[in-house]
Amino acid sequence: MKTSFIILACIMATTATFAQDDNLPKPELTEVWEPVPKLVSPAAKAGEPPSDAIILFNGKNLDEWMSPKEPTGPAKWTLSDGIITVKKGTGPIRTKRSFEDYQFHLEYRIPANITGSGQARGNSGIFFAATGQGDSGYELQVLDGYNNKTYVNGQVGSIYKQHIPLANASRKPGEWQTYDVVWTAPRFNDDGSLKSPARITVFHNGVLVQNNVEIKGETTYRGQPSYKKHGPGPILLQDHGDPSEPISYRNIWLRELK
Numbered sequence: 252m253k254t255s256f257i258i259l260a261c262i263m264a265t266t267a268t269f270a271q272d273d274n275l276p277k278p279e280l281t282e283v284w285e286p287v288p289k290l291v292s293p294a295a296k297a298g299e300p301p302s303d304a305i306i307l308f309n310g311k312n313l314d315e316w317m318s319p320k321e322p323t324g325p326a327k328w329t330l331s332d333g334i335i336t337v338k339k340g341t342g343p344i345r346t347k348r349s350f351e352d353y354q355f356h357l358e359y360r361i362p363a364n365i366t367g368s369g370q371a372r373g374n375s376g377i378f379f380a381a382t383g384q385g386d387s388g389y390e391l392q393v394l395d396g397y398n399n400k401t402y403v404n405g406q407v408g409s410i411y412k413q414h415i416p417l418a419n420a421s422r423k424p425g426e427w428q429t430y431d432v433v434w435t436a437p438r439f440n441d442d443g444s445l446k447s448p449a450r451i452t453v454f455h456n457g458v459l460v461q462n463n464v465e466i467k468g469e470t471t472y473r474g475q476p477s478y479k480k481h482g483p484g485p486i487l488l489q490d491h492g493d494p495s496e497p498i499s500y501r502n503i504w505l506r507e508l509k
């Protein structure tokens with residue numbers, strides 16, 4: 252009985268509040284009903300692609316990839332046991348298709364028997380919008396980050412020589428690690444000048460390491476980055492060329508954002 256009274260009192264109070272606010276705009280005026288977001292079925296397991304993903308590598312073949320050094324042949328890296336391993340000396344591999352803005356997922360593994368130090372220890376990289384020759388575009392660094400000291404704007408999770416990661420979430424060599432990325436491509440004016448810079452958000456093993464940072468230009472080893480006009484571009488994986496054991500990749504997909 253007492254509870255019923257309290258509920259009734261609450262309803263009356265609420266009604267009174269609404270009555271007092273009659274001069275405010277109707278709440279319906281700020282409800283948006285269209286466009287209805289498309290239905291996407293999430294993955295059954297974390298890391299697996301959702302229903303609308305473009306599968307770039309699922310362990311079966313390298314059909315989505317090519318080697319820029321020999322563009323007419325198949326991608327040169329090693330496919331074995333459902334994983335891709337860098338084949339040192341063959342150069343990078345890149346997607347045959349080009350993309351603009353997307354959500355991107357990839358897994359990599361530094362070999363358990365990794366040797367070397369600093370930049371020569373499990374170095375590879377993911378280059379977004381790799382529209383030029385070789386390692387062109389904008390690099391998200393891949394490197395052993397487990398007890399491996401190097402310059403912090405070149406460690407794993409960095410936007411190479413541009414943005415230090417917010418954390419080092421590295422797993423041990425031998426364990427699979429994930430990158431989840433939101434990539435927004437730069438836009439250019441007709442005269443070639445920059446309209447809006449590229450932006451990137453990165454989660455490394457589920458930990459936020461780049462929070463919608465603005466990219467300063469194409470990655471460069473020496474000197475300052477700058478922009479050159481380009482359109483949508485492929486995604487490139489780096490063959491770094493250092494003598495440490497080659498790293499592996501698996502489960503690569505993206506969702507285009509339009």
Ligand code: MG
Binds near residue numbers: 376393489491
């Ligand atoms: Mg690299």
